[in-house]
Amino acid sequence: MIIDDQFYDVIIVGSGAGGGTLSRKLAEAGKKILVLERGEFTEKESSELVEVEVFKKEDYHAPEQWYDREGEPFHPQTSYCVGGNTKIYSGALLRLREKDFDRVQHQEGISPEWGLKYQDFEPYYTAAEKLYRIHGRAGDDPTEPPRSEDYPYTPVDRASQIQEIGDRLSKHGLHPAYLPIGIGDEGRTDSEDTGISPVIRAGKDVTLKTGAKVVALHTNSSGKEVKAVEAQIKGQSYLFMGHIIVLSCGAINSAALLLRSANEKHPQGLANSSNLVGRNLMKQLMTVILQQSPQPNSGLFQRTMYINDFYWGDRDFSYPMGHIQDAGGILQDVIFSESPPILSVAAKIMPGFGLKQLAKRSIGWWLQTEDLPDPNNRVYLKGEKLHLDYTPNNTEAHDRLLYRWQEVLKATDKQSRGIHPYGSTPIQVVAHQCGTCRFGEAPQDSVLDLNCRTHDVDNLYVVDSSFFPSSAAVSPALTVIANALRVGNILIARLG
Numbered sequence: 001m002i003i004d005d006q007f008y009d010v011i012i013v014g015s016g017a018g019g020g021t022l023s024r025k026l027a028e029a030g031k032k033i034l035v036l037e038r039g040e041f042t043e044k045e046s047s048e049l050v051e052v053e054v055f056k057k058e059d060y061h062a063p064e065q066w067y068d069r070e071g072e073p074f075h076p077q078t079s080y081c082v083g084g085n086t087k088i089y090s091g092a093l094l095r096l097r098e099k100d101f102d103r104v105q106h107q108e109g110i111s112p113e114w115g116l117k118y119q120d121f122e123p124y125y126t127a128a129e130k131l132y133r134i135h136g137r138a139g140d141d142p143t144e145p146p147r148s149e150d151y152p153y154t155p156v157d158r159a160s161q162i163q164e165i166g167d168r169l170s171k172h173g174l175h176p177a178y179l180p181i182g183i184g185d186e187g188r189t190d191s192e193d194t195g196i197s198p199v200i201r202a203g204k205d206v207t208l209k210t211g212a213k214v215v216a217l218h219t220n221s222s223g224k225e226v227k228a229v230e231a232q233i234k235g236q237s238y239l240f241m242g243h244i245i246v247l248s249c250g251a252i253n254s255a256a257l258l259l260r261s262a263n264e265k266h267p268q269g270l271a272n273s274s275n276l277v278g279r280n281l282m283k284q285l286m287t288v289i290l291q292q293s294p295q296p297n298s299g300l301f302q303r304t305m306y307i308n309d310f311y312w313g314d315r316d317f318s319y320p321m322g323h324i325q326d327a328g329g330i331l332q333d334v335i336f337s338e339s340p341p342i343l344s345v346a347a348k349i350m351p352g353f354g355l356k357q358l359a360k361r362s363i364g365w366w367l368q369t370e371d372l373p374d375p376n377n378r379v380y381l382k383g384e385k386l387h388l389d390y391t392p393n394n395t396e397a398h399d400r401l402l403y404r405w406q407e408v409l410k411a412t413d414k415q416s417r418g419i420h421p422y423g424s425t426p427i428q429v430v431a432h433q434c435g436t437c438r439f440g441e442a443p444q445d446s447v448l449d450l451n452c453r454t455h456d457v458d459n460l461y462v463v464d465s466s467f468f469p470s471s472a473a474v475s476p477a478l479t480v481i482a483n484a485l486r487v488g489n490i491l492i493a494r495l496g
Contacts (some may be wrong), residue, residue: 004239008207010033014250018481022485023199028199042079078252083190083191083193083195090188090328093128093478095474102117115440122147128482132182132189134189144308155304175308213233219457225458244494245461252386254466256278259380271457276437278379280374280378282377283390283431283434285371286429287367289405289421293362303328307324368473372471373438377389434466440469463483
């Protein structure tokens with residue numbers, strides 16, 4: 001065991017949306033930061049893919065196996081690299097809707113109230129949109145929450161085919177809106193090029209160790225503080241020490257690390273007196289549906305449109321249904337690569353086309369519905385094996401969203417012959433994972449307090465999407481970024 005001779009203000013585990021953003025916030029405040037990232041710098045991110053590289057699944061899967069509720073192994077589609085999953089995401093950065101923070105009745109249950117409200121996050125959303133250089137336009141979406149400032153950049157121009165579809169949707173009475181997208185000098189903004197790398201280049205007191213897999217958090221004898229972080233680097237064990245420890249490994253891996261760190265004072269896992277660590281796993285219900293395109297496209301264009309007309313339901317269904325956005329160029333959509341059977345169906349409709357040609361003749365739409373927190377949907381360990389017990393819920397709402405969108409496509413697209421292949425994401429797609437360490441005021445029904453500090457361990461925080469009490473139906477990424485900025489202020493004040 002090698003003991004690092006440095007003592008850090010903050011040790012951050014993971015460099016994704018939460019960790020990468022927090023590292024910049026703290027470094028710019030003059031704090032001494034260590035970031036432990038199990039991956040390396042990626043050679044190519046999803047926005048740089050060409051041809052059919054997106055279908056090389058092994059490039060975008062974690063190297064280890066996880067296990068589903070039947071005990072069957074799978075390789076999760078999650079990214080271990082500097083920047084985490086923001087290196088393979090779409091760049092879509094939306095605010096949760098104002099009502100998402102309230103108690104909401106769904107057809108199959110309750111989406112619980114958050115301990116903080118939209119107004120508490122609004123200034124941090126605004127700061128996050130500036131930091132991640134978000135391009136958008138307010139006012140088109142009737143569900144859009146109030147804003148203190150407009151988007152900092154004008155919306156990304158739509159591909160001509162997408163604009164034509166948007167015009168038809170508007171004539172149909174819907175409200176297609178410009179999808180908020182982070183775009184910088186290096187393409188889509190992410191937590192590497194926007195978060196950690198700028199402060200390292202600027203000479204701030206930040207140490208980044210890559211290939212550093214954190215395997216345990218060790219507490220002091222009282223169990224009230226983490227005294228050391230154990231990581232494996234090139235087969236060697238290291239111990240790192242700091243005032244404050246922050247987890248940002250993703251909702252699944254952060255929960256797993258807490259469970260792996262069980263000790264005499266925390267026999268159920270670190271910070272788990274509530275027995276809620278790993279429980280209430282949510283990852284939204286997601287389906288992609290294809291629309292035939294009479295004119296070929298590049299297959300490499302940016303997502304630019306979303307529709308929220310069915311977010312809170314419609315005249316025929318009074319419960320929330322969800323969010324719709326175009327998939328952009330399918331040849332850059334890493335999540336889509338998990339659903340190649342859709343293209344198999346499309347091949348029967350358009351025989352004689354290869355994979356690339358099919359993708360270039362298709363427009364994809366992502367449909368997202370909120371799944372509800374269920375303590376039986378959980379992350380747990382069996383020996384060293386990580387298991388996901390996950391059963392989708394709120395499925396009728398998602399089915400209705402799919403049906404309604406099929407109706408819309410049939411009514412507005414006369415060239416598709418009414419055939420729209422679709423497929424839902426399998427268990428290995430863990431995009432939009434959240435909820436495994438929910439925050440709240442009462443230690444008995446939450447893992448974290450409202451500052452995202454664990455109730456049980458005074459110097460331990462979690463800043464990825466683990467803290468979500470509910471998933472909403474839009475991507476969690478911007479809320480994770482905004483929350484990291486919020487918690488950054490809290491940590492700066494604590495450190496003095």
